[in-house]
Amino acid sequence: AQRVTQPEKLLSVFKGAPVELKCNYSYSGSPELFWYVQYSRQRLQLLLRHISRESIKGFTADLNKGETSFHLKKPFAQEEDSAMYYCALAGAGSYQLTFGKGTKLSVIP
Amino acid sequence: GAGVSQSPSNKVTEKGKDVELRCDPISGHTALYWYRQSLGQGLEFLIYFQGNSAPDKSGLPSDRFSAERTGGSVSTLTIQRTQQEDSAVYLCATEGRAGLYGYTFGSGTRLTVV
DSSP: OOEEEOOOSEEEEETTSOEEEOOEEEOSSOOEEEEEEEOTTSOOEEEEEGGGTOOBTTBEEOOBTTTTBOOEEESSOOGGGOEEEEEEEEOTTOOOOEEOOOEEEEEEO | OOSOEEEOSEEEEOTTOOEEEEEEOOTTOOEEEEEEEOTTOOEEEEEEEETTEEEEOTTOOSTTEEEEEOTTSOEEEEEOSOOGGGOEEEEEEEESSTTOOOOEEOOOEEEEEO
């Protein structure tokens, strides 16, 4: 069985401070990992995927297979980063995503 | 349309009634997914369509839940004899082809069973 754990329901940081949203997963094979984001009054949307090794809106995430983690990081938080963030996993041969319960990020001005 | 459209946006129904939730995907998107999100929970997979067929319906919680897709386009999720535990936001997502995981989500249907 596959599982995604986001240990923090709520994370508050000051503007300009570094942000790290934690994500741990449980999966026996090689997963694909994703971060989705939902801004206030907007739809859930893909933020980034580990396979692309990209930086989107200043956010990066590195897949650490040893620690089974895929933490989302940004060096300097902005107020517009306030949103709900979901970590998700796709197992081999499966088209469905397994989502974590989400972390609400609040950036304090 | 320009995005994934779901209707109704809100639905309040009495326990025991049947409900139908509709999803209009982006034109040409062959893969369609239904998820639901209960209060305080993550998104829970329900069913996946490729065209009109459903290769994976493993997430449907009981036989009260069913879904169909016609013409490779519109999908309907039906819940029969609704129960209070069915109260949730039901989300539809589509993508050009399965396996890209770049879902385009609809705005959801908030179902409340009273």
